[in-house]
Amino acid sequence: MSVHCLHHHQRQNTAHNIFLEFHKHQPQSLRKIKEENEREGPHPSSNVPMDFEMFQHVMKTGVIYATSRARGRGFDPEDPDWANMGQGAPETGPLPGAPPRDFSMSIEDSLIEYAPVTGLEELRIKVAEYYNHLYRQGKDSKYTFENVCIVPGGRAGLTRCMAAMGNTQVGYFTPDYTAYQQSLGLFVRITPSPLLHKDANEAIMPSEDFKFQALGRGLGAMLWSNPANPTGQSLEGDELDAYVKIARELNLALIADEFYSHYYYDGDAVDPQDGGADDDSNWPKTVSSAAFVEDVDIDPVIIINGLTKNWRCPGFRVCWIVAPKPIVDMLGSAGSFLDGGANAPLQKLALPLMNLDFIRRDTWALQRTFKKKRDFLLAELARIGITVKWHPTATFYVWADIGALPSPLNDCLVFLEECVKYKVICVPGVFFDINPRNIRHVKQNKCINFVR
Template sequence: EIHYPLDALEYAPTTGVKDLRQAVAELYNDQYRQGKESQYTYENVCIVPGGRAGLSRVAAVIGDVYCSYQIPDYTAYDQVLSAFKRLVPVPTALEPENFYQLDINQVKKDIRTQGLAVLIASNPRNPTGQVIAGNDLKDLVALSRDNTTTLILDEFYSWYIYHEKEKDFGKAVSSAEYIHDVNQDSVVIIDGLTKNWRLPGWRICWVLGPKNLITALSQSGSFLDGGANHPLQLAAIPLLRPEFVRQERLALQKHFKAKRDHVLKRLHELKLDVEIPPVSTFYIWLNLEKLPDPLNNGLTFFEELLKEKTIVIPGIFFDINPAHRRNLFSSPCHHFVRLSFGPPLEDLDKGLDAMGRVLRRARKEGMRSFGHSYKKSIEIIASLDEYV
């Protein structure tokens, strides 16, 4: 039996229920802004029906600008930057030599020389499992003040941080910690119940930013998505209590760090060592280059594992290519797959066992029985990317 007030049967405001908006603001103030003069209020929060809806609302209210994005990153940015033509996409490659970290000095140079007005990124980053934190994140946020550059930061994995020191367990990462003025710094944070609270089916997420942006998001939401589910917004309010969040986050970090370590150990036993292990998210960016051709191609690896009823995501899908402007033939992402250690441990072991079977079959039978060639994989990308 579900109890809810009668007015919950009506549409919620397109910015969301006021009490939930205030709960989000108070959570961020408690976690990241204690002792700071500028504090978030409900007017800085817009509730949206999912992260993609939040991205779409933000993209709809931004003018004709150059927008920086990174490779590899979350696949939804490809769709958003393809759909909203006023955002002119400018790619930046994240290099393994730099541990897939965003080079802040290079960003400053690009803002100056290319006129970048918007930067979009997931932080922590899907699919590499890396994170911008500490002074690097502080310097990135400062760009919004020094260069009037708008930062759109997707922080859906902000709890999934794997600390080395016991005393640090329970700490999360958010750009909210380094914002000076919540209504002047042009920083847009997108987060929600999907990943951190592990409630993707609720479709309750939020956009946090300056008041004038939130007003604009209300208008774009009225025609893009109509707003989030009213009863579930009310149900979400107690889940944002700071003490509850602290307990959940501590348990989550310990649990997922143990799963990460288990999967990395199993991969090592399969001679698939991860060169740059994840320090955040629940993804592993696995390089297949040392495997023989064509098994070193992410699409072929994906197809062979699919025969074993196991799914990995080919790395090429994270080479964001809005409107298919670039030729992906030489993409560095071809030799990668993304693994998820989000499922239960027993399911992870089944998947790793399947990988072992594929590798043993490759050693026993050779490569002739495997998939197609590396070059041919280019031809089928367009027919597959709509499913990711």
């Protein structure tokens, strides 16, 4: 092996070892101190931190890992010299052309009490009206507040769903949202089951393949993001309808994470700033499984959404689950021991954000702003020779293929280590290859040549 190749190999090993060490319960430095203390005998006092072996190791998500590596290089979120392309949340300030948001409030005494574990009824009504107006017009079956469960964040919603599951197989795709790994691996009643694409070049699994795998694996539930994080691809129209029909036919709980359902860039409606109507007749493109549900209390379709992404209020920790009434009851029971419910004052503050005219105008501004960001990033990546196999039609992510870069830069963990040296943050693709039971080594990860 040449000296040049050896250097590349060492850089790759270093990046992989940093990743593996970060996810160990007991870091190597702590193990060395412990071994030295055991050799030297007991000390009357010691500043050695406890390893707390009685606790189970909990892995970090990709954003946390990337940020920690950047902090080691002096990252400060207020420093304009840093380009943080690893963040998992949108900018929260005013957008050009967006309606104003008033976040001032006086907290009533009643709001200091616990909120109902399924949320304030006023907000649940607003959420139901939103889905009925956008996706249920002309349908006999409509959502009511009893179909809505307010939760303290999207991950809390995922956790409630998983906690309420019985002994069942839960399917998932890869790549997908990094937090699914912990949600799917947390409860012993759940058996995670990855659905494999026949064609490695397809971003979305065709409905006939989904049905074949759901039947063959005996799935009781399916967890997925739509539009997809990290690829920015969307299942919609006839194919989304087919997925919902399969769920209905197989009595399979379709758990749809729709947190990016306002971030679409390929709609046919004309932006009011370009001459389109600025009223309720002209909505920007959004997508939801709710449009294809026949009976809201029978079809096993569970939708998770909230203020975090589409409303750009991640700090509120106010989100919701829309589902058949019996499932909402079970989710309420799960919440009573898991999280106790969402913040009452912020649920109240969320009410104006759920007014339909506000949502329409805000979504137009959001799509206008983030489409420019997407187009800029795609053009710059193409200019420097980084491939994007699937141009995102939705979300605010780009799933970049670095496989053609010279080794070892084509390894996402090495790529991150080099990026932070130049004050750039991205999320390594390995975090999106969902691996709930940790059965694959990092070198077997199929997303090793991708970054988000």
